[in-house]
Amino acid sequence: MSAPVLELRGVVKEFASGSEVLRVLDGVDLSIKAGETLAVAGPSGSGKSTLLGIMAGLERPTSGSVLRDGRDAARWSEDEAALWRRRRLGFVFQTFRLVPTLSALENASLPLELLGARPADAEEQAAALLGTLGLGGRLSHRPAQLSGGEQQRVAIARAYVHKPALILADEPTGSLDRATAERVLAALLELNARAGTALAVVTHDPAVAEALGRTARLERGRVAA
Amino acid sequence: MIDAAALLTRARETLNLLLAAIGALAGFCVVVGAVVTAGLVALGRDERAADAALERALGWTAAETARADAAELAALGALAGASAAAAAVGLGWAVARRLAVPFAADWREVLALFVAAAVLPVAVGLVAGAPARRAAVMDALRRE
């Protein structure tokens, strides 16, 4: 049995608000292994985005431990967390977050370039992936020239291009219409199945949660089930 | 015997040449002002496009939107002209004192400078801001 890619044990996150302390996460336990899918669901204000930040190493928990690839990451420096993200993590955002001045191909090859790949190799791999996502004819288009669904597929290609161990997706279909959302989700799951990557999706859409199978429901900072 | 008038004429000619060169250089400082105005108007394109789109969505005509732009730039120019005139009086007096010459403003020239200061930003700003006004209303609103 392989070690979880990511494991959270008793994670607490508090924010100081004036003299009051606001506890957003209150002892969250969660783990995800290679090839698994996980939906993190919950109403607004339940702490989903904070949990995602801690999972990605963008925020530190107030207490509790975070294990990445079996290693305790609670004391990692900013730069160590950044290096882990670079090699092991892919990100998909609700509002796509593509670099507006770069083409679809350049956006998708960005993680490989950050890893030091030769630009030609990076673009070759990114072009292939974009091709499988049906964007073969849109490689040189800028984000402003693409539809919402196309932009999100470019973002998915960017998340998968460097073959990470874990994909974190924050409401990946939240900005899309139903039909487009379904196509995007299908693409996400297909790549996940093909690459054997762990996939964690933050969503408030029951249909998305259902498609992912396993769901961790956040309520008042705790995982309900 | 020295003909002072002839000598002064020569001195004035030499001085005028030097001052013309210095004046030309000062003119380039105005060019810097124009470049900065045009650049900042162009850099604020998204915000301006959103303003214009909102105004158009609320029923303003294209001419009214352009008039609001022109009014903004004319106000900028008028304020710049007034500030420049006030600064010129103070700094000019200080320079005249330093050079030990009478402080003597040619008021027609000052008026001409004020008019130029008021007109210049309107001209460069309207040109630099044209793409923002021409941006498709729906695109600009969607970007918001």
Added chain:
Amino acid sequence: MRRLAWRLAWRQWPRFLFFAACLSLGTGFLVAVAHLLSATDRAVAARARDLLAGDVQVSSGRPFGAREEAAFSSALVPGRAATRATSFASMLSSAGRAPFLVSVKAVAPAYPLRGALVTEPKGGTALLGPGMALAERAIALQHGIKPGDKVRLGAIELTVAGLIDKEPDRGFAAFAFAPRLMIAAEDLPRTKLLGLGARTRFTWTLRLADAEDPAAASAALKKSLEAALPEPHLSIESWADSEPTIRDGLRRSALFFTVLSLAALLLGGAGLRAGLTLFLDAQAETMGLLRCLGASAAEVERLYSALCVGAGLLGGLGGSLLGWGVAALAGSQAPRFGVELLVRPDAAAFLEALGLSAALAWGLSAARVRALAARAPLDALRSAPPAPRGLLIAGWAAAAAAVLLAAWRRSGSAEDALKLSLALAGGALVVELLSRAALLGAEKLASRSASLSLPVRHGLRRLVRRPASSRVMLFTLAGGFALLAVVGTAREGLSRSLAPSRADNAPDLFLVDVQSAQLERARALAGRRSRGETVFAPLVRARLTLIDGRPVRREGAPRGADERERGRLRAREYNLTYADAPNPSETIVAGKFWAPGAGRAEASVEKGFLERAGLKLGSRLTFDVQGREVEAAVTSVREVEWAAMRPNFFVTLSPTCSPPRRRPGSAPSARAAPRTPPPCAPTSRALCPTSR
């Protein structure tokens, strides 16, 4: 990352072009000034040995005596050559033309020992001989005299043998009061002009042997001549002395251009900072995204710092090209003003422009870049946190240091650079405060003026709603126009002060070197022609020998421009006057002017001269006046309104100090400044013959 930086810059090239343009004009003019200064430095250095028309020169207002002749003989070892020249001002007349003032120089055939006397037709001094003269081209242009014409100088008639186009020791682009007339030395006695005691300069010039080291040998010879000839009326110069003085003078006159270049840089810098801030804020999301994808804060900071510095370098490159072009253009026009300037690409100036631009771009953006790069990635869409203070100060310090360095390199003096930068900062503060006040006024107007049409009100509101960019636009526009207006008022002020018809009581005719015997005739003549009071002031030539008992001339090598200027002012020859009271254009600003008839030896010194020469109230000055030692204490300091064009002097002595009367050649001559009636301007020429 490099590839990403390139892509980000390339895809947004208009922005980067704007950033570069902000810096290009300011750095461009600094580069132009640097090129022109180094071209003039080179021209001065190349002409340094020509500027004396020899290697070592001894000059005096008196004919050389036996002691000097002995020293000259012992200096003239085999291989060296020497020549003499005599110069003075006199009137030149020609049939059918009004007489005019010329600067006469009588030379021997060996003149010049260095450099070339360029004439038309060719030949230089070979064209001179008994009864022949060479006239500066200005004489031909202004008075229509051409080769072959007959002219009268004193008691002799001369034929103009040719026109002088270039005279090596005429000064570096000097402004001359009177054009040159060159005659053969053997004709000098026949002019009968020297006996009148006119201000005459006698020079002995020596050329070193070819085998001698020019710097060492001329310095050694100068030193030995100074030891052999300690008399203060003698001026001993070597070719190396003229170079730093001219260079300092040029640097000082280039200060105006430096100030305006730095002002352009300041305005551009304000625009650059605002532009970079807008650009970086717009990039906040991309920075956050890069952090999410695994780039560290340091990597993102490096990426965007590189972009900002790259924009600065682009500005420096543009400035270098622009400056080089302007300098080349100015260099091509320089011969019209009598200066040959060879403008060569100056790598140091280019590097300085690149460094200055890069330092400004980094300094003005560093704090913002760090703040945005270090922000938690998920905060990307939230407002930017305040900039970290340390880097903010470091950034501004880098920008200020770069500007100070540029000012220092142009002015050549740390003090001037600091003053200049402080003046600029003061001016910028005035403009900034006025701009803020104006914006505040606009805000009030927008909120209260219901009578304005909606678009106008809305336009005003927009201006107020974007205070950051509005303030910068206002600052740069107001700054540019204010500079233009200040130059306009300065020009107007200078024009007025130089316009004789407008200045109250300003004379337009000067009689100089009126001898004692001529005084009554000159007074009568001036009385007939003048529309007002004619002022005659006694004048003697003198040299400062001691200050508080310490010799002036034998100082060590000067350290820096200020000390050199002080040394030059102290060692030069002066016109002194004696008076019982200050004239109406003088104001006593310190001490007390002596009472009429007071018996003590006192001196009143002009304020600027006092400061520049390093004197103070109470200093004891010892002058050599025509061989007589005169000591006086500085008891008052005067401010002089030079524009009043009265006979004004740096140093006025109490009448107690005046020389005993009167023998030819040493008597004080008088300087008079009558005011001729305005309609009689042409008649001023009619006065000329009487002054001869």
